[in-house]
Structures are given as structure tokens and as C-alpha cells.
Amino acid sequence: xDPIATPFLGLQLSLQRLQxxxxxxxxxxxxxxxxxxxxxxxxxxxxxxxxxxxAICGTLDPGMRCEGTVHVNGRRLDTLPTxxxxxxxxxxxxxxxxxxxxLENLLFAVRPGPQAQRRQQAMAALADVELAAYAQANPATxxxxxxxxxxxxxxxxxxxxxxxxxxxxxxxDTALRQRLREQVFGAIAQRRIAAIxxxxxxxxxxxxxxxxxxxxxxxxx
Amino acid sequence: MSAPTSAKPLVPQLRFAALALALSVGLPWAWSLTxxxxxxxSATGWSSLAMDVQTRPALWMAVWTGVAATAVAWFxxxxxxxxxxxxxxxxxxxxxxxxxxxxxxxxxxxxxxxLLAPSGVLVRLAAAALAPLASARGLVLDTPPAWRxxxxxxxxxxxxxxxxxxxxxxxxxxxxxxxxPDVARRMGLELRLAQTLGYSAADAWWRVxxxxxxxxxxxPLVAVLAYNIGVVDVALVIGPTTPPPLAVLAxxxxxxxxxxxxxxxxxxxxxxxxxxxxxxxxxxxxxSLLTTHWLRPRWSRGxxxxxxxxxxxxxxxSAGRELNATIARAGLHGxxxxxxxxxxxxxxxxxxxxxxxxxxxxxxxxxxxxVQSAGTVGTTVWLGMTSAAAAVLWCxxxxxxxxxxxxxxxxxxxxxxxxxxxxxxxxxxxxxALDWGIDAxxxxxxxxxxxxxxxxVALVLHGPYSGFDPRLGAMSATLGCSPWAFxxxxxLPLLRGALAAAFAVGFAVSxxxxxxxxxxxAGRYTTVGTEALALSGGGQRPLMAAYAALLWLLPAAVFGxxxxxxxxxxxxxxxxSSAGLAVQGR
Numbered sequence: 066x067d068p069i070a071t072p073f074l075g076l077q078l079s080l081q082r083l084q085x086x087x088x089x090x091x092x093x094x095x096x097x098x099x100x101x102x103x104x105x106x107x108x109x110x111x112x113x114x115x116x117x118x119x120a121i122c123g124t125l126d127p128g129m130r131c132e133g134t135v136h137v138n139g140r141r142l143d144t145l146p147t148x149x150x151x152x153x154x155x156x157x158x159x160x161x162x163x164x165x166x167x168l169e170n171l172l173f174a175v176r177p178g179p180q181a182q183r184r185q186q187a188m189a190a191l192a193d194v195e196l197a198a199y200a201q202a203n204p205a206t207x208x209x210x211x212x213x214x215x216x217x218x219x220x221x222x223x224x225x226x227x228x229x230x231x232x233x234x235x236x237x238d239t240a241l242r243q244r245l246r247e248q249v250f251g252a253i254a255q256r257r258i259a260a261i262x263x264x265x266x267x268x269x270x271x272x273x274x275x276x277x278x279x280x281x282x283x284x285x286x
Numbered sequence: 287m288s289a290p291t292s293a294k295p296l297v298p299q300l301r302f303a304a305l306a307l308a309l310s311v312g313l314p315w316a317w318s319l320t321x322x323x324x325x326x327x328s329a330t331g332w333s334s335l336a337m338d339v340q341t342r343p344a345l346w347m348a349v350w351t352g353v354a355a356t357a358v359a360w361f362x363x364x365x366x367x368x369x370x371x372x373x374x375x376x377x378x379x380x381x382x383x384x385x386x387x388x389x390x391x392x393x394x395x396x397x398x399x400x401l402l403a404p405s406g407v408l409v410r411l412a413a414a415a416l417a418p419l420a421s422a423r424g425l426v427l428d429t430p431p432a433w434r435x436x437x438x439x440x441x442x443x444x445x446x447x448x449x450x451x452x453x454x455x456x457x458x459x460x461x462x463x464x465x466x467p468d469v470a471r472r473m474g475l476e477l478r479l480a481q482t483l484g485y486s487a488a489d490a491w492w493r494v495x496x497x498x499x500x501x502x503x504x505x506p507l508v509a510v511l512a513y514n515i516g517v518v519d520v521a522l523v524i525g526p527t528t529p530p531p532l533a534v535l536a537x538x539x540x541x542x543x544x545x546x547x548x549x550x551x552x553x554x555x556x557x558x559x560x561x562x563x564x565x566x567x568x569x570x571x572x573x574s575l576l577t578t579h580w581l582r583p584r585w586s587r588g589x590x591x592x593x594x595x596x597x598x599x600x601x602x603x604s605a606g607r608e609l610n611a612t613i614a615r616a617g618l619h620g621x622x623x624x625x626x627x628x629x630x631x632x633x634x635x636x637x638x639x640x641x642x643x644x645x646x647x648x649x650x651x652x653x654x655x656x657v658q659s660a661g662t663v664g665t666t667v668w669l670g671m672t673s674a675a676a677a678v679l680w681c682x683x684x685x686x687x688x689x690x691x692x693x694x695x696x697x698x699x700x701x702x703x704x705x706x707x708x709x710x711x712x713x714x715x716x717x718x719a720l721d722w723g724i725d726a727x728x729x730x731x732x733x734x735x736x737x738x739x740x741x742x743v744a745l746v747l748h749g750p751y752s753g754f755d756p757r758l759g760a761m762s763a764t765l766g767c768s769p770w771a772f773x774x775x776x777x778l779p780l781l782r783g784a785l786a787a788a789f790a791v792g793f794a795v796s797x798x799x800x801x802x803x804x805x806x807x808a809g810r811y812t813t814v815g816t817e818a819l820a821l822s823g824g825g826q827r828p829l830m831a832a833y834a835a836l837l838w839l840l841p842a843a844v845f846g847x848x849x850x851x852x853x854x855x856x857x858x859x860x861x862x863s864s865a866g867l868a869v870q871g872r
Contacts, residue, residue, distance in 0.1 A: 124760035127690070147763035154764040160757055164779045164855065173775070174765040203857040223765045 072139040075099040076121075076227045076259035080133035083113060083120055090116055096277065098227075100138070100257040103250060103271035107264060108279030114263040117279075118229045121261070122154055123147035137226045137259065153225030153258075155233040155249070159216040161204040167191070167215055168200040174222040190218040194248070210241040214248070221252055228253065230262040234269060242268075304688035307680060308696065314718055314737060315703070321717025322710055326556045331549030335557065338550070340529050348531035349561060351441040352515030355448035360507060362449065363456035366618070367499075368491045369611035371464065372477055379615055380461045384790065384849070386454040386622050388841035390798035392815060395447045395523035396822055396834040397625030400632045402443060402524075404430035405640045407628055413641040430640050436524050444525040448517065450621050452510045459506035460499060462746065466753040473498075484589035488607065493585045506745075508566055509704035515562050516707025519800040519815075523822045532558055536709045537801065555710040562707060626838060632831035652828035656836060659817070666797055666813040666840060673735035674792030674844075677743040678785060680736075684744075685751045686773060700744045703737070711738070712801040719806045726808035734802040739792035746791050750784035783852030790848040794841035814840065 076098040083091040090113030098104040108114050120131040124147055135143040142150045161170050171187035191197050194214035196207075204212060213233065220228060233249065234242045250271055253260045262271060270276060326332070335341055370376040401407045413427040420427050436443050464470060473495055480490035516533045517525075525531060532554055539551030632638075633652050635645035656663070685693070703711055715734045716725065724730035754777065762772040778785065800815050812820075814836050821830035 119760075122760070122764055124763065146769075147760065148766050148768050150764075151766065152764055154761055156757065156761070158757070160755070160761045162758070162762075162776055162780070164776075166857065173762070173767070176766070201858045203855070206857075219765065225764070 073097065073099075073136070074138055074257070075102070076261070077136040078121065078133065079135075080117070080120070080131070082130070082132045083116060084130045085116075086128045091279065094133075094277075096261070098259040098261060098275065100259050101254045102275060103230075103253060103260040103262050104275040104277070105262045105264060105270045105272070106277045106279060107267075107270075112279040114279060115231055118154075118231055118261065118263060121227075122152040122229055123150055140226075151224065151226045153220040153223060153228035155216060155220050155228065155230045157232045157235050159204075159209075159212040161212055161215055161219075163205060165204075166200070167196065167202050167204055167207070170204060170215060171219050171222055174219045176224075187222065190222050191215075194218045210237055210245065213237060213241075213245055217245070217249055217252070221256065225258060227259040227261070230260060230264075232264050232266075233262075235264070235266065300687040301689065304684065304692060307684050307687060308692070311680065311737070311740065312699070314733065315699070317721065318711065318714030318718045318737075320714075321721065322552065322555065322714035325549070325713055325717060326552035328549045330546065331551075331553040334546065334550045335553040340535055341532070341554070341557075344529040344532040344535050345557065345561065347441060347526060347529055348515050348533060348558065349565065351444050351448070351521075351525070351531055352511060352517075353565060354441075355445045355452065355514045356507070356511045358445070358449045359452035359456060359510060362453045363460070364496070366453070366457060366611075366614055367460055368488060368496065369607060369614065371491065371495065372474065372487065375608070375611055375615070379457065380465065382619060383454060383458045383461060384787070384845040385842060386618075387458055387791070388794050388845045389451075389622060389626065389838045390794070390815065390841070391447065391451050391517070392519040392523060392798065392800060392819055392822075393629065393834040393837040394451055394622075394625050395520045396818060396830060397629045398443065398447050399436045399524055399822070400628040400827070400831060401624060403436050404433060406435070407631075407643075409435075410641050410643050414643055417641075427641055437527050439526050439528060441526045441531070444517075444521055444531075447520055447524055448514050450618070452514065453618065454622075455510060456503065456506055459745070460503060462749045463499065463502050466749050468753055486590075489590065497581070497585055505701055505705075509701070511565065511569075512562055512705050512707060515565070516558055516709055518709060519819055522819060533707060533709050540709070540713060540805070551709075552713055555707060555713050558707045559710050562705075566705075626835070629831045629835040629838070633828050633835050636828055638827075649828070652826075652832040655829055656832050659812075662812045662814060662817055663836070663840075665811055666815070669731060669735050669803075669811075669813065670793040670796040670840070670844075672732055673739050673796045674743070674789045676732070676736040677739040677792045678747075678789050680740060681744050681747045681788065682778075682785070685747065697748075700741055702741075704741045708801055712805050715802050716805045725806060726810050728811075731803065731807045731811055734806040735796040735799055738799055738802060739795045742795045743788045743792045746788040747781075747784060750781050754781065783848075786848035786851035787845075790841065790845045793844045797837065797841050 076096070078094065078096040078098075080091060080094040082089055083094075094117070096104060106114055106117070116125065116129060119125045120129075120133075121135050121142075123143070123145070125131060131143075133143070134141060137152070142152065161167075162173065165173065168184075168187055168191065171190055172183060175183045175186050177183075188197065188200065191200055194217060196211060196214060196218075199207060199211065199215075204215065207215065213236075216233075230249065234245055237245060246269065252258075260271075262269060264270070366379065370379045399406070403409075409430060417427060464473065476494050477487070477490045480494045481487060485493065515531075517531070518533050518537045521531050521534045525534065529535070536551045536554035536558065539547040539554060542548060542551070631645075634648050634650060636649035636651060637647035638645040684696075688696070715737065719725035719727075719730040719734065722730075724733065758776060758780075759769075759772055762776055763769070767775070797813070798815060799813075800819055803811060803813050803816055814833055818830060818833035818837055821833060824830070
């Protein structure tokens with residue numbers, strides 16, 4: 066509909082329609098998220114929040130249909146397969162790979178290159194989240210908060226241009242939640258990544274000026 | 287229950303690969319079925335079958351032994367599940383299932399004969415116990431009793447062997463579902479919830495867990511029934527002879543040199559399939575009536591009345607339940623242990639007159655002969671390895687390439703070979719091999735064995751593949767990993783336990799194949815299984831026992847290898863993961 070003419074640093078979503086085989090979940094949703102900012106999406110269960118994220122990163126179920134475009138930093142993403150989009154993902158569950166150690170989980174996200182250099186990057190990322198001592202550990206033995214931090218470090222190591230956060234704090238207790246929020250939002254601002262956050266918790270809202278509530282008429286940010 | 291989310295196809299072009307895979311199996315299967323159909327196309331075959339005096343009693347014998355063994359195995363497995371699931375006893379039961387599955391039916395039957403025969407171990411034990419009593423009366427117990435305890439005319443020995451084997455199979459089929467991490471978690475929560483609503487642990491199982499598990503057990507149940515009604519090798523060893531079950535007659539007619547007899551055998555194979563269909567239809571009708579009118583109202587009837595706090599006997603009753611479960615489990619394990627021990631014992635007892643418990647002379651001669659016939663063992667091993675590998679590779683490729691909808695539709699077809707009598711498939715596979723010019727060749731044998739192993743391998747892999755968290759694929763893609771790299775670096779390593787188990791099951795199925803080996807191989811290829819069966823009628827007890835023991839040792843070794851592959855990773859930290867159980871399947 067609206068070809069992006071001027072280069073814009075950040076994520077631009079122009080969604081005409083998002084459909085399941087039986088119904089239309091979302092229509093006419095347009096978002097612009099500048100790099101380094103977090104746009105929050107709230108809405109009741111089944112309002113299509115998670116499907117919207119799946120559409121942006123390209124992991125929609127086969128039956129779903131999406132009409133619209135996604136651009137990040139002026140580059141069109143929605144025609145690319147997921148692994149070429151460089152859109153990161155953080156979920157409620159950390160989804161660390163159970164057969165890999167903490168360090169190997171991080172190395173999984175580091176681009177190919179000299180082995181020593183890759184390892185150095187991964188170790189540095191691990192140190193950033195204060196978990197350097199756990200490099201060789203089995204991820205299953207870590208606490209929920211530690212695993213969430215490893216997942217964050219892993220997502221950042223892939224150098225995403227945008228990141229999607231699907232209730233990433235909801236499984237943590239209040240104190241941990243606040244700490245991880247600061248860590249995540251800090252990393253997003255520092256690395257100038259455009260982020261979309263889906264949540265049920267009003268305390269998660271990063272910036273009240275960038276908020277969309279789905280399932281109501283006022284869908285425009 | 288949540289619908290299984292099958293693996294998504296990676297790219298649409300993979301549909302061509304999926305189509306090729308479907309054809310590579312669908313074509314030989316369709317060809318086999320058609321060939322079997324054509325073989326039974328002559329009216330003379332059917333009329334000679336109808337006129338044969340043996341047909342009717344043999345048919346009833348097949349139905350009686352098949353249905354009785356299936357029913358006892360079904361209720362036995364259901365009871366064992368109820369008594370074990372949700373406690374540590376369940377792990378003890380599941381851990382030993384592979385060792386039990388590895389023992390082929392025929393080897394179990396041969397071991398059972400060594401135990402149960404009139405001159406068998408059990409009678410010797412009884413004679414030893416009764417000897418003081420007998421000598422006091424001036425009697426000497428030096429001849430075996432004149433009863434027929436192995437090929438008894440009622441088929442009880444046959445039924446017993448089938449029950450022990452099929453209980454293990456049904457438990458394994460249940461475990462394959464219940465061990466899925468998502469299912470295990472959910473089932474555990476639901477059972478606990480039911481107990482908070484006032485149901486005892488046993489009531490909670492029968493009203494919450496079993497009604498959900500039972501529908502998934504119906505396909506394995508049909509497979510068990512088909513196997514039991516159409517069984518040949520076990521019946522040759524321990525089954526009745528006057529009349530034998532119809533499948534044995536069909537097999538003898540099919541092997542006859544006279545084409546007229548072959549046509550009669552083909553007709554008998556189809557008659558078995560028809561009878562099987564009738565039994566399944568009657569059973570399905572009965573179970574649906576029973577479920578709607580009797581079971582379903584009971585599930586939601588509410589907890590049993592009576593103040594819970596007044597049940598002073600509750601700990602006592604649960605202790606009784608535990609004791610029963612332990613006895614039943616010990617009985618199941620004990621039977622397998624006794625059979626394997628009897629095989630090992632008999633294989634080295636060269637001179638062992640009745641009623642001695644201890645052989646008079648030991649000898650490794652039988653094992654020496656086994657070693658000399660290394661070609662037989664070699665054939666068994668390469669056939670098992672190649673067909674198991676082919677079946678596993680096919681399944682992995684199919685689960686990765688085929689769209690979810692294809693996989694759901696194909697499921698019934700993959701199962702079909704398990705739901706038809708073995709003689710019928712053997713007849714079809716033979717026709718296929720003849721038509722394709724690969725009969726009596728290694729290729730033909732490999733194709734037949736691979737096709738026989740495939741449904742079982744698919745059965746093992748279906749659960750782990752459909753339980754695999756699809757979000758892991760999405761997560762790995764967002765980290766820049768291509769779909770193929772994801773399969774190679776994440777999916778297969780995480781599923782390595784299931785893949786190794788599937789390979790072991792495929793190997794065990796191949797090793798146990800008797801009919802196709804003999805028929806498609808035209809007798810040119812001897813395997814450990816065909817040797818053991820060929821010796822089962824004769825007097826070379828040590829050699830027979832050695833081959834039968836090997837029939838268990840080979841698959842058991844591969845199952846051991848599978849367990850080694852699936853072992854939990856060793857972590858280089860002071861903190862070790864608490865147990866392999868937590869890691870398994872994640």
C-alpha cells in the first residue's frame with residue numbers, strides 16, 4: 066500500500082490483514098518503531114498479539130495468511146525466510162537448547178568466523194549478563210532468571226536489527242522481573258534495536274507514548 | 287488432548303521429496319496387496335478351502351487363541367499401567383521394556399517349551415520336590431509325564447506366550463505416549479487435580495488418565511490382535527497341531543509345491559484377514575456401546591461417597607496396591623528372565639536326562655556350531671542393520687518433508703501392515719519380489735525386511751516428532767540458523783535417543799522376521815531366526831537353544847547400543863544434572 070520512500074531507522078509495519086483459516090484476527094494495523102525504542106502491544110487473549118509477532122519474524126502457521134509489509138531500516142523483510150530477517154525473539158520460555166551447554170547455546174547465535182574470536186564474543190556476552198561462571202553448565206540447572214538472561218544474551222549475539230518480546234518477563238517474580246526489564250530495555254536502547262513488546266502486565270509498558278491496545282477501535286500508534 | 291503439531295515442511299519444494307517418499311513405500315505396498323489379491327483370485331482355491339475338513343476347526347482355533355491372548359494382554363497391560371503410572375514403579379517398569387521387546391516371539395516360545403515341556407525344567411523341579419514323597423511309596427519318577435503341556439490341544443501354551451509378549455508391546459506403546467514430556471506433565475497435573483477433588487489415586491487413573499490414553503491404544507490393540515490371529519512361528523513351536531491355527535495351515539499350503547495348494551493358502555490368508563476385520567468390527571461396536579452407556583457416565587459420576595478422613599485403611603490399601611503391583615511386575619520380568627535363563631542353560635547342557643535338574647555334562651559344542659555358521663549370523667546382522675537404517679532414514683525424511691496434513695492422512699496407511707495377518711503380507715511381498723525379479727536375492731530380502739520394520743519404526747518416532755517443540759525451530763531461525771542447519775544441529779541431536787531406539791526396534795523386527803525371510807528369500811538365506819525355527823522340532827536341543835538365545839542377544843545388544851547413544855550428556859560443572867530423566871526428550 067504505502068511504499069517506504071524515505072529511509073527510516075527502525076521497524077515499520079503496515080498490516081492490511083492477518084487471517085486464520087476461519088476469521089480475521091487483525092486489520093489495518095500500522096506501526097513505526099524508531100530504533101532503540103520499545104513499542105508495547107496489549108490486548109486480551111486471542112486478540113492476535115502472538116500471531117502478529119509470528120508474522121513479523123516469519124513463523125506463522127501454514128494455515129495463516131498475512132497481507133502487509135515489514136521494513137526494518139528501510140529493508141523489506143516480509144519476503145525473506147525467517148533466518149535471513151535478523152529479527153530476534155524472546156519468549157516467556159527461554160527455549161535454551163537442552164543438548165548444548167550455556168556457552169554452546171550462545172555460540173549457536175554467533176556468526177561463522179575464527180573460532181577464538183567467536184568464543185571471545187560469546188564469553189563477553191555471558192559476562193554482560195553476569196553469568197561467565199556458568200559457561201560450561203547444563204542450562205537445565207540454571208534458575209529461571211539466569212536462563213532468561215542467557216536467552217537475552219543469545220538473542221543479542223545474533224545482532225538483530227529488531228527484536229520481538231513475547232511476555233518475556235511473565236514467568237519471573239517481581240524483583241527479577243524489574244531487573245531483567247532494565248537489562249532488556251537498556252540493551253535495546255544501547256544497541257539501537259527496534260523492539261515490539263507483547264504483554265498483559267501494565268508495569269511492563271516501556272513508553273506510554275508507544276502503546277497499542279488490540280481488540281479496541283483505536284489501533285493506531 | 288491437544289492435537290499433535292506435526293513438523294512444518296521447510297520449503298514447499300519439499301513436497302516433491304515427500305511425494306517420492308510416499309511413492310517409494312506406497313508403491314511396493316500397493317503392489318504387494320494387489321499381488322496377494324490376485325493370488326487368491328481363483329475360485330478353485332476358495333472351493334478347496336471350503337471343502338477342506340481342517341479349515342473350520344483351524345479357523346476357530348485361530349480366533350480362540352488370538353482373541354483370548356489379546357483380551358488377556360489388554361486387561362493385563364491396562365491393570366499394570368494403573369498400578370504403576372505416576373509413581374517410581376512406573377520408571378522401573380519402563381526401563382526394562384526394551385529388554386523384553388528385544389526377545390523375539392519365537393525365542394520366547396522356544397524357551398517356554400524348554401520350561402514347560404513334559405521333560406522340561408518346571409516338571410523336573412516338581413519331580414525333585416516330590417521325589418522324597420514318591421520314594422517313600424516306592425515310586426521312581428524317572429520318566430516324563432505323558433501329558434501334552436506344550437502343544438496342548440486348547441492352545442493354552444500358545445496363548446500364554448502371546449500374552450507375555452503382547453503385554454510388553456502394549457505397555458511400550460502406552461509408554462511411548464506417556465513418556466512425551468508435554469503429555470507426562472499434563473497427565474500428572476490432571477491426576478493430582480482429580481485427587482484434590484476427592485478421587486483416590488486409582489479412581490483418578492481410571493476416570494481421568496485411562497479414558498484419554500485408551501483411544502491411542504486402540505491402534506496398537508488392533509496390531510496385537512492381527513499378530514495373534516495370524517501368528518505362525520510361535521504356533522509352529524508351541525501351538526496346537528490338531529488342528530493348528532489357520533495361519534499355520536495357510537503357511538504350509540503356500541509353501542507347497544502344488545499350485546492348487548498355493549491357491550488354497552492364499553484364500554486362507556484372505557479368510558484370516560476377513561475374520562480379523564469381523565472381530566475388529568464387533569470389538570469396535572462393543573467398545574463404543576460400552577463407552578457410551580456404561581463407562582462415560584461412570585467417569586463423571588463423582589468421587590465415591592464416604593468421609594475421606596474416616597478411611598483409616600487408606601495407607602493399608604495403598605500398601606496392598608503397591609504389593610500387588612510389585613508381584614505382577616516381578617511375574618512379568620520373572621517370566622522373561624526364566625525364558626532367557628532356560629535358553630542359556632539348555633544351550634550348554636549336552637547330556638541332560640530326565641529328571642535331573644543339573645545336566646550330567648556341559649558343552650560349548652552348540653555355540654561352536656553357531657560360530658562355524660558365521661554366515662547365518664552375518665546375514666541376520668546385515669539384514670537387520672540395513673533394513674533398520676532404511677526405515678529410520680525414510681521416517682526422518684518423511685517427518686521433515688511431508689506437510690502436516692499428508693502425515694495425518696498417511697498415518698492409517700503406515701499402520702496398515704500391522705493390522706493385517708503376517709501370512710497375507712508375506713504372500714504379497716513374495717508376489718512383489720517375483721514381479722520385480724528380486725526374489726531369492728539380497729535386494730528382495732532387504733526390501734521385505736525394510737517394509738516390515740517401517741511401521742514399527744514410524745510408531746517409535748511419531749511421538750517424539752509430534753511432541754517436538756515447534757518454537758525451537760522458530761527460535762533457531764531468528765538466530766540466523768537455516769532450516770537444514772536447525773535439523774542437523776538441534777533437532778536430530780535432541781531426538782538422538784528416539785532415533786537410536788527406533789533403529790533398535792527396526793533391527794529387532796528384522797531379526798524376528800521368519801515368514802518373509804523364508805518365502806521371499808526362497809530358502810536361500812538362512813538367518814538366526816529361520817535356523818532356530820528349523821531346529822525347534824528336532825532333537826538338537828542345545829543347538830536350538832543356542833540359536834534362540836542368539837535371537838535375543840543380537841537385538842539386546844542393539845538396544846544396549848541405543849541406550850548408550852541416548853545417555854545423558856556429561857556436564858563439566860560442579861553441579862551435575864540431577865537425573866537423566868529430566869533431560870530425556872527435552
